[in-house]
Amino acid sequence: MAERWRFGLVGVGRGSGYGRLLAADPRCEVVGCCDASQQALARFQQELGLPDARCFADYDGFIGSLEMDAVFIGTPMPAHAEQTVKAVEAGVNVLSEVTAASTMEGCARIVEAVRRTGKMYMLAENCCYWPFVQEWGKLVQSGRLGEIIYSECEYLHPIPELVIDPETGQSRWRAARAPLHYCSHSLGPILEITRDRVVRAMGLGQGHRIMPEHPAVGTIDIQVALFETEKGAIIKLARSSMVPRHPMIHYYTLQGTRGFVETDRMGPTSGLLYVKDEMERAQPIPISFAEVSLPEAARAGGHGTAEHGVVQDFLRALETGERPRLDEVRAMDLTAPGLIAHESAMNGGVWMEVPSFG
Numbered sequence: 001m002a003e004r005w006r007f008g009l010v011g012v013g014r015g016s017g018y019g020r021l022l023a024a025d026p027r028c029e030v031v032g033c034c035d036a037s038q039q040a041l042a043r044f045q046q047e048l049g050l051p052d053a054r055c056f057a058d059y060d061g062f063i064g065s066l067e068m069d070a071v072f073i074g075t076p077m078p079a080h081a082e083q084t085v086k087a088v089e090a091g092v093n094v095l096s097e098v099t100a101a102s103t104m105e106g107c108a109r110i111v112e113a114v115r116r117t118g119k120m121y122m123l124a125e126n127c128c129y130w131p132f133v134q135e136w137g138k139l140v141q142s143g144r145l146g147e148i149i150y151s152e153c154e155y156l157h158p159i160p161e162l163v164i165d166p167e168t169g170q171s172r173w174r175a176a177r178a179p180l181h182y183c184s185h186s187l188g189p190i191l192e193i194t195r196d197r198v199v200r201a202m203g204l205g206q207g208h209r210i211m212p213e214h215p216a217v218g219t220i221d222i223q224v225a226l227f228e229t230e231k232g233a234i235i236k237l238a239r240s241s242m243v244p245r246h247p248m249i250h251y252y253t254l255q256g257t258r259g260f261v262e263t264d265r266m267g268p269t270s271g272l273l274y275v276k277d278e279m280e281r282a283q284p285i286p287i288s289f290a291e292v293s294l295p296e297a298a299r300a301g302g303h304g305t306a307e308h309g310v311v312q313d314f315l316r317a318l319e320t321g322e323r324p325r326l327d328e329v330r331a332m333d334l335t336a337p338g339l340i341a342h343e344s345a346m347n348g349g350v351w352m353e354v355p356s357f358g
Helices: 012-024 038-048 059-065 077-089 104-117 131-142 184-194 306-320 328-346
Strands: 005-010 028-034 070-073 093-096 121-123 148-156 198-204 223-229 234-240 249-256 259-263 270-275 283-286
Touching: 005 012, 005 059, 012 028, 012 038, 012 070, 012 306, 028 038, 028 059, 059 077, 070 077, 077 093, 077 104, 093 306, 104 328, 121 306, 121 328, 131 184, 131 249, 131 259, 148 184, 184 223, 184 234, 184 249, 184 328, 198 328, 223 328, 234 328
Parallel strands: 005 028, 005 070, 070 093, 093 121, 148 234
Antiparallel strands: 148 249, 198 223, 223 234, 249 259, 259 270, 270 283
């Protein structure tokens, strides 16, 4: 074990939340950062008190110049695969923002490089670390809901201004991100709760009725996917960055042979639970996005205490040498189905096999 784990941050916009959590942990030291935006870089450099020599606009210079044990990759999604491969080949462990890669070829490159180098890789899928997801996992594994046969998940988050610049009309990087490519926030909790993986996928959605003047995969109105899992369950997923849905929504429901559990569509703090022979009708239950026993500093990541959980799991893996919970194989279980479902949507909704990387 290192005396202190030396971390670098790439993409200090998203990386700043993780950077604050890492900087506050006595086991860690943030030794450098990298961002293409000089303004963002200067802002975070000042916050952490880093010297100029430890701040880079160029990723290759960053990964090749600093002595680091691990790097957090929080850059735009199309860069994840290449940056991950370069990091592990330089002997640096990787904690990567979602999703793991933008292409199936990128997924395969990550898995191959991690196995070849023996370095640690973990996907920072924060939604899997919300307390209610952990609680639902215990509920499902207890058998009270019977066998899970159907689930739904939605992530409807209108951010058209982050897809197309409203002042210039220029495409931003999200214009190249299909709605279903950003599937892990929805699919991840369902698969973690059920301890399952997707084996077949199909998708629908090619329309541009909301932003017809900017036709790109990132401005598709909405996409819906159907997934078949290894355990024979069905999952329906809806994703959009365009639809006028305020407030935005993360929605999850699991239907078992003996009952169901779901989040409330009207707000993030409550849900419903029904268990056959235990109650006559569904009962309201609390939904928690933050672990109340943790200090306020654990919320520095920005989504309750989810990022705190991600960081703690990654540090635990580094210290013990054990594979992290969302390692390179599980990362692809949470990434590949969305890539395949989008391909299906572009081909008229045909069913397609989802390969296993295990």
